[in-house]
Every structure is written in C-alpha cells, then in structure tokens.
Amino acid sequence: MQPTLTIDLAALKTNWRDLDRQNTGETAAVVKANAYGLGADRVAPALAEEGVRKFFVALAEEGVALRRILGPGPEISVFSGHMPGDAELIREADLVPMLNSIDQMLMHVETLPGHPFGVQLDSGMNRLGMEPAEWAALREIALAQKPRLVMSHLACADEPAHEMNPRQLQSFREMAAGLEAPLSLAATGGILLGPEYHFDLARPGIGLYGGLPFIDAQPVAYLDVPVIQVREVAPGESVGYGNTWVAKRPTRVATIAAGYADGVLRGMGPELYAFAGETRCKVLGRISMDLIGVDVTEAETLPDHVELLGRHQSIDTLADAAGSIGYEILTALGARYARRYTGG
Numbered sequence: 001m002q003p004t005l006t007i008d009l010a011a012l013k014t015n016w017r018d019l020d021r022q023n024t025g026e027t028a029a030v031v032k033a034n035a036y037g038l039g040a041d042r043v044a045p046a047l048a049e050e051g052v053r054k055f056f057v058a059l060a061e062e063g064v065a066l067r068r069i070l071g072p073g074p075e076i077s078v079f080s081g082h083m084p085g086d087a088e089l090i091r092e093a094d095l096v097p098m099l100n101s102i103d104q105m106l107m108h109v110e111t112l113p114g115h116p117f118g119v120q121l122d123s124g125m126n127r128l129g130m131e132p133a134e135w136a137a138l139r140e141i142a143l144a145q146k147p148r149l150v151m152s153h154l155a156c157a158d159e160p161a162h163e164m165n166p167r168q169l170q171s172f173r174e175m176a177a178g179l180e181a182p183l184s185l186a187a188t189g190g191i192l193l194g195p196e197y198h199f200d201l202a203r204p205g206i207g208l209y210g211g212l213p214f215i216d217a218q219p220v221a222y223l224d225v226p227v228i229q230v231r232e233v234a235p236g237e238s239v240g241y242g243n244t245w246v247a248k249r250p251t252r253v254a255t256i257a258a259g260y261a262d263g264v265l266r267g268m269g270p271e272l273y274a275f276a277g278e279t280r281c282k283v284l285g286r287i288s289m290d291l292i293g294v295d296v297t298e299a300e301t302l303p304d305h306v307e308l309l310g311r312h313q314s315i316d317t318l319a320d321a322a323g324s325i326g327y328e329i330l331t332a333l334g335a336r337y338a339r340r341y342t343g344g
C-alpha cells in the first residue's frame with residue numbers, strides 16, 4: 001500500500017484569502033514546479049475558483065500545461081521570460097513573458113510583434129532581470145510597447161529586519177519611477193513586510209502552500225505512511241543500514257513504507273520524528289530509499305500508519321530536520337504517493 005499525500009484545497013484557498021486580505025494590491029498566485037509539487041492540475045483551478053486571475057510559472061512549457069488546465073481567461077506569466085525556441089509556446093498558449101534582458105526584448109519583438117510582455121528588473125538579487133543601466137537604455141523603447149507588468153524580486157524578504165529589503169525597495173522605486181505600467185515586487189515575504197512593498201500586484205507562492213514565512217498559514221499537505229511490519233528489538237541490536245542506531249532498551253520498531261525516493265531526505269534521519277496518533281516517535285537509523293524505521297514503543301496502540309506531515313508537524317518542521325526550507329520539502333515530495341484532494 002502506498003503512502004497517501006492529502007492536499008487540502010480548502011486550506012489553500014484560505015491561505016490565499018488571508019494573504020489577499022493583507023495585501024493592498026491585487027494578489028496573483030505562483031504555481032511553478034507543478035504548484036510547488038502539490039499538483040497544478042488541482043491547485044490552479046481551486047485558486048481560480050477563489051478569484052485568482054493572474055498566475056506565474058517559471059518556464060514557458062509550464063505555462064502551456066497551465067493554459068490547458070485553466071483554459072482561456074486567466075493571465076499566465078513566465079518568470080524566465082522569452083527564451084530561444086519559446087515563441088510558438090508563448091503565442092499558442094497566450095503567455096506573458098517577463099523579459100529579462102535586451103536580448104530577450106529583441107527576440108520577443110522580432111518573433112512576436114505586438115504580443116504582450118512584462119519586464120523583470122534586477123533590484124539587487126543578481127538572479128534574473130535587467131540591471132539599472134540596461135533598463136535605462138531600453139526603457140523608452142519598452143514603455144512605448146506598454147508592458148503588462150514591471151516586476152522585481154526580493155532576496156531577503158523572509159528576514160523582515162534585513163537591510164537588503166529597503167535597499168531593493170529603493171532601487172525598484174528608482175527604476176520604476178514615472179512608469180504607467182503596473183508594478184510588482186512582493187512574493188509571500190514581501191506581502192508580510194507591509195504596504196510599502198505591495199505596489200499593484202503581489203506574487204505569493206509558498207504561503208499559499210502552508211509554508212514560512214507565512215507563519216499563520218494553514219497546513220495544506222498531509223502525509224500518512226503505512227506501517228509494513230512491527231518487530232521487537234532487544235538491547236544491543238541495531239536498525240537499518242550501517243548499524244547507526246543500536247537499541248539501549250527493548251524497543252518496538254515499525255518499518256514504514258516511505259524513504260528518500262519519496263522526498264523524505266536521508267539527511268533528516270537523526271532529527272526526524274513521525275506521529276503515531278498523538279505520540280511523537282523517533283526515526284531510527286538511516287532512512288532507506290523506500291523504508292524508514294520508527295520507534296513506536298510509546299505508542300498507545302500498534303499503529304497501522306504514521307503521520308509525517310500534518311497536524312503535528314509542518315513542512316518547516318521537516319525542513320529544519322534536513323537543514324532545508326519548506327520549499328525544498330514540498331518540491332521534493334515524490335511521485336509515488338497516492339494523492340488525495342479534499343476541500344475542493
């Protein structure tokens with residue numbers, strides 16, 4: 001029996017509404033990487049039902065898939081802009097590329113004259129977007145074509161006190177001064193930084209899916225893993241590859257049906273717990289590809305499954321165990337789960 005990943009679409013919608021309430025402008029949704037691993041085919045329509053009219057993806061191919069899911073109407077924008085070979089995809093799926101460079105701008109107006117676009121500016125992160133000098137050279141030409149959006153992205157919005165935030169805000173304001181185009185700077189973290197950062201459109205992703213820095217988010221992903229076998233282990237005996245865990249007392253060990261192939265990262269092992277009902281149970285020894293040993297000695301009854309994600313622990317709890325972030329936990333969730341959607 002497979003582990004079950006349950007995705008609570010009602011919680012997803014609540015998270016979007018809560019962020020939208022805090023945001024002074026329009027609130028879009030970022031559904032790149034298959035909606036952070038949770039399934040764009042169910043997540044995007046649920047958000048559209050809730051009133052989302054603008055969606056963002058990373059790649060044109062993701063935009064094409066999303067257009068099939070959503071149908072005509074919602075605006076679908078592409079962060080990577082217009083890359084070589086994208087013209088047909090952009091035209092056919094009616095995508096809005098966020099142009100990142102002079103080269104992309106030239107390619108776009110040459111291959112798709114009159115097709116909508118946005119502009120991505122680099123306000124200091126040095127990842128994507130036009131730098132101030134590049135933008136100064138292109139600004140008049142770009143503006144004559146009426147971009148749908150002028151956007152930039154914050155590098156440190158999850159740390160509200162970071163001096164990078166006001167620095168990027170200032171840089172974005174300077175580059176966007178005098179523009180008529182709608183402006184966008186904030187993702188989840190930027191919404192929480194306050195109204196100065198909101199401009200016309202915010203682009204939250206992780207907060208919708210229940211992750212930090214949206215501390216009040218409702219959990220969206222629930223992961224229950226079946227127990228395959230339970231055994232009694234005597235003091236001195238070991239569990240798992242490499243004998244890294246040795247029993248000091250008589251221990252009841254459940255072997256559960258998930259492993260690093262399912263995104264339960266091997267590095268989490270020493271810090272990871274699973275829940276049998278209300279009982280917090282230590283993971284024992286190394287995480288295998290498909291199997292994990294769990295100490296269920298203290299569980300009230302012999303569990304037939306344990307919880308890895310849900311009411312007792314969030315994606316950020318798992319992330320901490322791996323020295324990672326909620327984003328990586330979600331996008332690493334494997335393809336082997338039975339996926340169940342509730343609240344749609």
Ligand SMILES: *Cc1c(COP(=O)(O)O)cnc(C)c1O
Pocket residue numbers: 030032079152153186187188189203204205206207
């Ligand atoms: C991924 C991404 C977002 C969404 O960020 P979250 O932190 O998940 O809210 C917004 N804008 C850009 C440019 C992104 O790459």
